[in-house]
Structure formats: structure tokens, C-alpha cells
Amino acid sequence: MKAKAFDVNLFKKILRYTKPYKNRYYGVIVFAILLSIFAALRPYLLQITVDTYIKSASKSGLLLYVTIMGLALILEVLSQFYFVYWANWLGQDIIKDIRKKLFKHMLSFRMKYFDNAPVGQLVTRSVSDIEQIARIFSQGLFMIISDLMKMLVCLLIMFYMNWQLSMIVVLAMPVLVYFTRIFQKKMQVAFEEVRTQVANMNTFVQERVTGMKIVQLFNREQIEYENFKEINQKHNKAWIKTILYNSIFFPIADIISSITLGIVVLYGGFQIIDGNPFTTVGQMISYTMFIGMLFNPLRQIADKFNEMQMGMIAANRVFDILDSTADVQTDGEKTISHFEGNIRFENVRFSYVDNQEVLKGINLSVNAGETIAIVGSTGAGKSTIINLLNRFYEINSGAIYIDNQNINDFKLENLRTQIAIVLQDVFLFADTIHNNITLNNPAISRDEVIAAAKKIGVHKFIKSLPDGYDYDVKERGVMLSSGQRQLIAFLRAYVSNPSILILDEATSSIDTYSEELIQKATETITKGRTSIVIAHRLATIVNADKIIVMDKGMIVEEGSHQELVIKEDGYYKNLYDSQFAVEKLE
Incomplete structure (x- = not known):
């Protein structure tokens, strides 16, 4: 069964595993909010410093605002530390619980299930697929939330500072969003193929290593080597496809960001030269920072969405096993200390x-x-x-x-x-x-x-x-x-x-x-x-x-x-x- 681009029901199942760690879960969200505020605050403080205190040659004011910016930077670093640490910690605890539940569930299956399920595939589900689920929290969900909050705060401050320059940036963003969406769809298909090929390779290697005596006894080394080369080539092609999409998307994103910055500098420069009081040198300097803070997360959201998508695909495979009840043996109620043996x-x-x-x-x-x-x-x-x-x-x-x-x-x-x-x-x-x-x-x-x-x-x-x-x-x-x-x-x-x-x-x-x-x-x-x-x-x-x-x-x-x-x-x-x-x- 293929995973949807974003399966809401599957995502809800995953989020249920955050309940034992709800304090840490909400803590991560709080630090994501603080991180976005402190990150967006620095360019705004820089604009005030340049337009107010450097322009008026106020050393005391300059020293004060540089100190404030340093304090904001320290708070941003602390927020980022706790945000990243707690998000990864939460992800590892969640997959620990899922892995325990999965293994216990597999222990309850009838032998018929194991007759039909390749061992290598079950190992992939129990180890690497579950590990990928952790990245939903460490590299996916919370990172996306943090980036979206950072972008929102930046846009609010930018419109407060200069709505004309902000409109130039906003008009360029849908173009990047469009390419991001195409990239995400292509990567979703590519990552599905990657996980399939990883499971196939694990199954093949596990069987051949276990049966190495037979392989060598019947002189199958070269034949199995050729078979492995074919499977390895398919695995390689699946990954090359993801590399190709990355190689195309990120240069396009950089070009769009650079063109937007060039237009802002050109338009803002003309405004300053013409003596427009609503556009200042401080704003121009801070906007170069804001554009990076807007476009870099937007570009990286695609990559982080891919991490989340890989986690969702892996979760889909894992929950296929967890949700399987047809192969679970029914348990009776009676217990006895010793059978007579009839x-x-x-x-x-x-x-x-x-x-x-x-x-x-x-x-x-x-x-x-x-x-x-x-x-x-x-x-x-x-x-x-x-x-x-x-x-x-x-x-x-x-x-x-x-x-x-x-x-x-x-x-x-x-x-x-x-x-x-x-x-x-x-x-x-x-x-x-x-x-x-x-x-x-x-x-x-x-x-x-x-x-x-x-x-x-x-x-x-x-x-x-x-x-x-x-x-x-x-x-x-x-x-x-x-x-x-x-x-x-x-x-x-x-x-x-x-x-x-x-x-x-x-x-x-x-x-x-x-x-x-x-x-x-x-x-x-x-x-x-x-x-x-x-x-x-x-x-x-x-x-x-x-x-x-x-x-x-x-x-x-x-x-x-x-x-x-x-x-x-x-x-x-x-x-x-x-x-x-x-x-x-x-």
C-alpha cells in the first residue's frame, strides 16, 4: 500500500505516541516559538541600530543595541539547543515505544505469518523503518513548525518596517512554493522506491548470509554475486533519482532567492536615492537578512518535508504490521500447573x-x-x-x-x-x-x-x-x-x-x-x-x-x-x- 503525500490518519496514529511525553512535546513547541521570535528580532534591531544610532553617531545607543542584539543571539542559541535536543529526545522515546509494541505484536503472530514474510523485510521494518519515524520529530514536524513560525514573525516585522519592499518578497514566494511542491511530489515517489529497494536488499543479503554454506557448496558464488549486483543497482538507481531531484531543486531555489534580493536592493536603492523617507539604509541591510530567513526555511521545508515523508512512508509500513490482527493468535483463559498428558x-x-x-x-x-x-x-x-x-x-x-x-x-x-x-x-x-x-x-x-x-x-x-x-x-x-x-x-x-x-x-x-x-x-x-x-x-x-x-x-x-x-x-x-x-x- 502506497503512502499518501500526507496521510492525516496515519499522522494521528503517530502523534498518539507523544501522550506519555506531552510536557516535552509542548516544550518543543514553546522553544520553536521562542526561537522564531529571537531569530526575527535580530534584523529588526540591526535596522534600528543603523538608522537611529549609527546615523546620529550615538556611541552609547550603538553600544546598548549591540548588547541587546547579543542578548537576543544568546537567547536564540539557548532556544535552538533545547528545541533540537528535546525534539530528538522525543523522537527516540517514541520509536522506543513503537519498536517495543511492534516486537511484542510480532511475537503474537501465528507461524503462518512468518512463513510468508521475508526475514530481511521484518528486520527492515523493526530497525531502519522505525528509526526513520524518529526523523518525523527530529528533522520533520517540529523543524517545519519552527521554520513556518520564523517566516510568519519575519513577514509581520517586514510589513511593519516597509510594506513596499515586503510585497516584492511576498510576490516571489509563490514561485518558490510552486517548485517546492513539484519537488516534494517527485521525492515522495522516489523515497517510496528507496524504502522498497532497501527492504529487498536486506532480505537478499540476510538469506544468502544465512545460507552461505549452500551457496559455496553448490558453487553459486558468481551467480549470487550477479544477482546482488542487480539488486544493488536498483537500490543505487533509486537513490540517484533522489540526488537528481535535489540537484535540480536547490539551485533553482537559490536563483529565485538571489533574484528577489537583487530586485529589493534595486528598488530600495532607487527609493533612497530619490529621497523617499519610508525606505532607509537600515531597512535595506535588515532586508538582506530577512530574505535569507524567509527563503532558506522555505527551501529547506521541502527537504524537511521529505524527511517527514520518508518517516511517514516508514510509519505506513510499520503500522501495516501493527494494525494486522488477522494473523494474531487468539488466547484462551484457562491455566493449569501440570497436564496429565492425555x-x-x-x-x-x-x-x-x-x-x-x-x-x-x-x-x-x-x-x-x-x-x-x-x-x-x-x-x-x-x-x-x-x-x-x-x-x-x-x-x-x-x-x-x-x-x-x-x-x-x-x-x-x-x-x-x-x-x-x-x-x-x-x-x-x-x-x-x-x-x-x-x-x-x-x-x-x-x-x-x-x-x-x-x-x-x-x-x-x-x-x-x-x-x-x-x-x-x-x-x-x-x-x-x-x-x-x-x-x-x-x-x-x-x-x-x-x-x-x-x-x-x-x-x-x-x-x-x-x-x-x-x-x-x-x-x-x-x-x-x-x-x-x-x-x-x-x-x-x-x-x-x-x-x-x-x-x-x-x-x-x-x-x-x-x-x-x-x-x-x-x-x-x-x-x-x-x-x-x-x-x-x-
Whole structure:
């Protein structure tokens, strides 16, 4: 959605964030008024000094008015200091509040939102776009108000001094306003393109840096470099367009200002030579200052309006996310300290994409304390069941119950606190081992982490690392092997003491030594709690209380390993013979 040249409703939304800082907001306006008065006062005082005291050779009067002008200058400087400082301070506090609200809002989105929104684009919205909003206050709104007030005070004093010279200046101003308006319209379109290209570049770079291993593994360096050159060129062209418009406008504005000054000097000079008593040398000198004070702000207003426009465009993008409620998950009201662990799916249907069902009427029951394994080919819907149990996505129809209570009735935080997941692709933050295990939960102590690590057999591995539990694993845990990351994920799940444990192919890509540790960890953490295992390794399937076999979004078989493996032409038997028998022989 394109931003309007000036969207009043959007501007009102932004101004709402000034309410907690209303004293500072009004203070900025007061200092803007004082700044305009003191700035416009100096040329007027200069005119009086020249026409009254220099002309009459009054040294005492000259000294007095020069002192007054110095005092006015000091007050102008102080007003400008507080005006600029408070305006920037206000802008930073506002974007701090917006950024917090935006991040909190994003945390409430369904996973479907993140499936469709590029990460780089969300980073742009959360960082650079919000930073641009601050410029509405620091370089846009208040600067424009200050300049308009300064121009108004200057015009009032000028007409009071000499209305004829003032009319020359006023007649020239619409010409500059006309060019300013054209400039503003062109820049609005240009800046929209700039923000689009910045978001595209952020998305591209983020994806390639994250997937650098794939880029290098498949020799994509030159291809991705050429793609980047193309995106970078578009970004460059967008900025060049803004530079071109600036290069055209500001010389035109300078020419109009200079021509106006020349006409004033010419007309005023003739008036003085002809002996017109209403035009004085002091007025001529002060008018050269007034013209600069009128035309420079008028010229700069276009630039400041552009800053404000960029802020408005950025705000439009940010509020598009803030105003989005369709992707926000509904929260229940119920909380419970501990689930027994009975799970039931009743005719659950679900699709990631409309009209493309992934689950087709799933009916499934898991008793408290049971360990069930879910097997099936890729795309059968195994991981989808896990996603729905955690309410990462909302089902199309049917219902999911835990302990005979619809999961939609639980508070999301409470529901997810009771369920721990160990994924195949473990995500670790750029932080210490300890913080990645506890996720900075203050309720989990260092002693509890160490005791849990010893219990599931990973303490020795962690202590072997430099700095042990304080070892920094760097971004995404790159300092650890895949097996080591899995062990950390198991410990993370264990210390959270969940009622329900989910292992999503958690042993599919690890070495033999890590597998032995993980098998021990699995036995420990599944004991006494409901466990769901997306199965990959033979040992996990054999030990499960029940095996669920899925194909194309449906449950096609259900039973123990012993029951299913003897079923002639059964789906599980065929799967076992073709896939798992090889593993058994190994």
C-alpha cells in the first residue's frame, strides 16, 4: 500500500505516541516559538541600530543595541539547543515505544505469518523503518513548525518596517512554493522506491548470509554475486533519482532567492536615492537578512518535508504490521500447573495453503505417560501434527484436546510451557551454553541445569568445552556439531520439566557417539511423561508403546511394532522392510 503525500490518519496514529511525553512535546513547541521570535528580532534591531544610532553617531545607543542584539543571539542559541535536543529526545522515546509494541505484536503472530514474510523485510521494518519515524520529530514536524513560525514573525516585522519592499518578497514566494511542491511530489515517489529497494536488499543479503554454506557448496558464488549486483543497482538507481531531484531543486531555489534580493536592493536603492523617507539604509541591510530567513526555511521545508515523508512512508509500513490482527493468535483463559498428558485429535483438518489439505480428518488418541511414534514418508503430515498441538497454526476444522480440554481454551503461554520440543534442526542463540539451555529463565538455576545434565549424561560433554556451561556457541550454535546441538536441545527440554515431550526426528543427522548419548537422554526424559516421537531411528520405533503410520495426511495404520511388523502387505511392514531393515543390519 502506497503512502499518501500526507496521510492525516496515519499522522494521528503517530502523534498518539507523544501522550506519555506531552510536557516535552509542548516544550518543543514553546522553544520553536521562542526561537522564531529571537531569530526575527535580530534584523529588526540591526535596522534600528543603523538608522537611529549609527546615523546620529550615538556611541552609547550603538553600544546598548549591540548588547541587546547579543542578548537576543544568546537567547536564540539557548532556544535552538533545547528545541533540537528535546525534539530528538522525543523522537527516540517514541520509536522506543513503537519498536517495543511492534516486537511484542510480532511475537503474537501465528507461524503462518512468518512463513510468508521475508526475514530481511521484518528486520527492515523493526530497525531502519522505525528509526526513520524518529526523523518525523527530529528533522520533520517540529523543524517545519519552527521554520513556518520564523517566516510568519519575519513577514509581520517586514510589513511593519516597509510594506513596499515586503510585497516584492511576498510576490516571489509563490514561485518558490510552486517548485517546492513539484519537488516534494517527485521525492515522495522516489523515497517510496528507496524504502522498497532497501527492504529487498536486506532480505537478499540476510538469506544468502544465512545460507552461505549452500551457496559455496553448490558453487553459486558468481551467480549470487550477479544477482546482488542487480539488486544493488536498483537500490543505487533509486537513490540517484533522489540526488537528481535535489540537484535540480536547490539551485533553482537559490536563483529565485538571489533574484528577489537583487530586485529589493534595486528598488530600495532607487527609493533612497530619490529621497523617499519610508525606505532607509537600515531597512535595506535588515532586508538582506530577512530574505535569507524567509527563503532558506522555505527551501529547506521541502527537504524537511521529505524527511517527514520518508518517516511517514516508514510509519505506513510499520503500522501495516501493527494494525494486522488477522494473523494474531487468539488466547484462551484457562491455566493449569501440570497436564496429565492425555491427547486427543478429533477429525482434524488443516492446510497451510487454501484448498491444499495436509491433514485430512485425523483422529488420534494418546494416553497419559505413553510414548508414541509417528512414521511415514516425507510430506505425510507428521510434523504438522506437532505444529498444531502447540498451536503454531490454527486448524481448519475439528478439535484438539489435552486432558479433555480444548487447547484453544488454554492461555498460549500456559499451553506451550507444558510442551517441550526437540527439533531435528536445533536453533541455538549466540549466547552461552547455560543461557541456551535455560533460555534466560530465572527460575532455572545453574545447579538445576548441572544436575539435569548429569542425569541424562551430557555433563561430561559440556565440561569438555572451553568455559564449560559459559561457552559461547556463537550465532545459530555454529561452534558445535549437529549432535552436540541436539544434546543441548535435549537438556533444554528436560530442565523445562514438561508434561508432554515431542521429539521431531531428533536423531536423524548425528554421529554414533552422540546417538548413544541421545538414546540415554531419550530414555530419561520420556520416563513418566507423554511423549510423541517423529520416528527416524529403529530403536525409537521399537520401544514406542504405539506406532502411528501416516500417508498423505491420513492415519493408515496404528499399533505396536510387533503388531504392525507382522501385518502382511501392511504399510508399516513395507516401510520397515525397505527403510529400517538396512539400519538393523548395520
